[in-house]
Amino acid sequence: MTDAVWQRPITELARRVAARTLSSTELVDAYLDRIARLDGDLKSFVCVSPAVRDAARAADAEIARTGPRGPLHGIPIAIKDNYTTADLPTRAGTSVDALTFPREDSHCVARLRAAGAVILGKLRMHEFAWGMVSPPTRNPWDLARVPGGSSGGSGAAVAARLCPAALGSDTGGSIRIPAALCGVVGLKPTFGRIGRSGIVPHSWSLDHAGPLTLTVADAALLLEALAGPDPGDPAAHAAPVAAVAAGLDRPIRGLRVAVIRDHFFDGLDGAVGAAVEAAIGFFAGQGCTVRDVAVPSLRYGLGAIYAIELASSAAYHDRSVAAGHTAGFAEDVRDLVEMGRLVTGPDYLRAEQVRALIMAEMAAILSEADVIVGPASPLTAWRTEEASVALAGRSESVLAASWRLTYPFNLTGLPAIALPCGFDGRGLPIGLQIAARPFGEAVMLRMAHQYERAHAWWRRVPPFAG
Numbered sequence: 469m470t471d472a473v474w475q476r477p478i479t480e481l482a483r484r485v486a487a488r489t490l491s492s493t494e495l496v497d498a499y500l501d502r503i504a505r506l507d508g509d510l511k512s513f514v515c516v517s518p519a520v521r522d523a524a525r526a527a528d529a530e531i532a533r534t535g536p537r538g539p540l541h542g543i544p545i546a547i548k549d550n551y552t553t554a555d556l557p558t559r560a561g562t563s564v565d566a567l568t569f570p571r572e573d574s575h576c577v578a579r580l581r582a583a584g585a586v587i588l589g590k591l592r593m594h595e596f597a598w599g600m601v602s603p604p605t606r607n608p609w610d611l612a613r614v615p616g617g618s619s620g621g622s623g624a625a626v627a628a629r630l631c632p633a634a635l636g637s638d639t640g641g642s643i644r645i646p647a648a649l650c651g652v653v654g655l656k657p658t659f660g661r662i663g664r665s666g667i668v669p670h671s672w673s674l675d676h677a678g679p680l681t682l683t684v685a686d687a688a689l690l691l692e693a694l695a696g697p698d699p700g701d702p703a704a705h706a707a708p709v710a711a712v713a714a715g716l717d718r719p720i721r722g723l724r725v726a727v728i729r730d731h732f733f734d735g736l737d738g739a740v741g742a743a744v745e746a747a748i749g750f751f752a753g754q755g756c757t758v759r760d761v762a763v764p765s766l767r768y769g770l771g772a773i774y775a776i777e778l779a780s781s782a783a784y785h786d787r788s789v790a791a792g793h794t795a796g797f798a799e800d801v802r803d804l805v806e807m808g809r810l811v812t813g814p815d816y817l818r819a820e821q822v823r824a825l826i827m828a829e830m831a832a833i834l835s836e837a838d839v840i841v842g843p844a845s846p847l848t849a850w851r852t853e854e855a856s857v858a859l860a861g862r863s864e865s866v867l868a869a870s871w872r873l874t875y876p877f878n879l880t881g882l883p884a885i886a887l888p889c890g891f892d893g894r895g896l897p898i899g900l901q902i903a904a905r906p907f908g909e910a911v912m913l914r915m916a917h918q919y920e921r922a923h924a925w926w927r928r929v930p931p932f933a934g
Contacts, residue, residue: 474629478686482539492524492542512625516589523586541584546631549590550668560668561595564796574666575698583693591621595801597670608930613849616646623650628933638676641874644886648844648899655687659881660705663698671780684917688713712910716917721755724837731766732842735860743890743898765825775819782808834905844886844899888925
């Protein structure tokens with residue numbers, strides 16, 4: 469192994485591992501070396517698996533005997549710290565020792581192991597999947613800035629090429645926000661597409677599991693491996709996902725693009741708006757039809773998701789509150805958990821009614837469109853000490869700003885993907901978001917892949933990690 473394999477996407481690594489021109493052990497060693505050199509400053513990993521090299525050697529031996537099980541065989545993948553694992557501790561970002569989590573593989577980790585993937589380690593997150601900062605992890609494009617949250621460790625580690633892919637979870641944008649701020653691909657599939665048993669809950673009706681990767685094709689491979697029935701998750705869809713990766717190169721001419729102007733383009737950073745408009749122009753140039761639409765009920769959406777998420781989180785943490793464990797939570801998380809106890813039954817009902825209105829309006833749009841295209845975040849990564857930012861001439865908290873363009877697809881359960889669409893004047897990544905109708909991941913991924921293939925922003929490596 470003489471080249472920098474850590475720069476390569478899984479699609480290429482898988483071919484080389486299958487051809488035995490690259491071993492899983494060599495690949496794991498390359499990432500372990502980068503973690504040792506870079507993660508002291510980045511702080512993306514909670515722990516590295518002490519058994520990772522043994523697992524890689526076992527993968528190499530099996531591939532030599534019988535060939536690869538599939539494209540993930542021998543590929544190292546890192547896991548967000550709210551997915552339980554049999555061989556590594558799970559902390560869900562908390563330092564409260566009295567709270568413990570099962571030592572067993574979550575559904576997604578078990579599926580990765582069944583596909584032959586090698587579990588590299590556990591990644592940092594914002595405590596209990598609240599928040600958009602993921603302390604103490606830093607953004608590899610600028611170590612003075614945040615990586616986003618709550619899957620900030622996953623976004624930072626993939627962007628810095630400390631692993632080729634990672635698992636994240638997404639309740640209001642927690643896969644797509646770190647993907648946008650760190651310049652990688654983040655896929656939130658349809659609600660129920662990927663089973664969630666073994667993931668420490670945040671909000672049962674909003675939580676989604678999904679991958680962060682370098683490329684759209686890699687995200688498609690992870691989706692194929694992770695999707696399917698999960699007996700431990702009543703919301704999980706029974707049927708496995710179709711082979712979406714094979715259809716990524718199909719043309720997109722004639723596909724219909726909806727652009728929601730009344731919410732997704734309010735209060736954008738200028739560089740973000742320009743980059744996303746250029747991406748919309750690309751789709752038009754490829755023969756897609758583009759139509760501006762509106763979702764009037766989104767004016768009430770932020771209040772609705774706050775009520776649902778706050779109440780759900782408070783319900784999960786009810787025993788911790790009673791036992792006094794929340795005193796050990798980070799101040800921002802403790803405040804949010806306690807605020808959830810103030811959401812009344814009527815508040816929750818009204819929030820669900822707003823959710824139903826937004827779902828109906830989105831469904832009407834997608835009855836006449838194949839995808840919705842817009843920005844993934846209204847701003848690029850902010851500095852670690854910033855609590856608010858100025859957008860379009862008004863001050864806004866970074867919490868409210870960072871998830872107002874992603875949460876609609878958690879409320880509706882629609883699939884959505886974030887991918888790089890350029891950089892601002894400070895060299896910080898800008899994220900594009902594409903969503904589709906329920907279980908429409910194939911067309912959504914095809915649109916994202918065609919854009920990515922024409923622009924290849926993913927090939928840029930943060931100077932810190934180069």
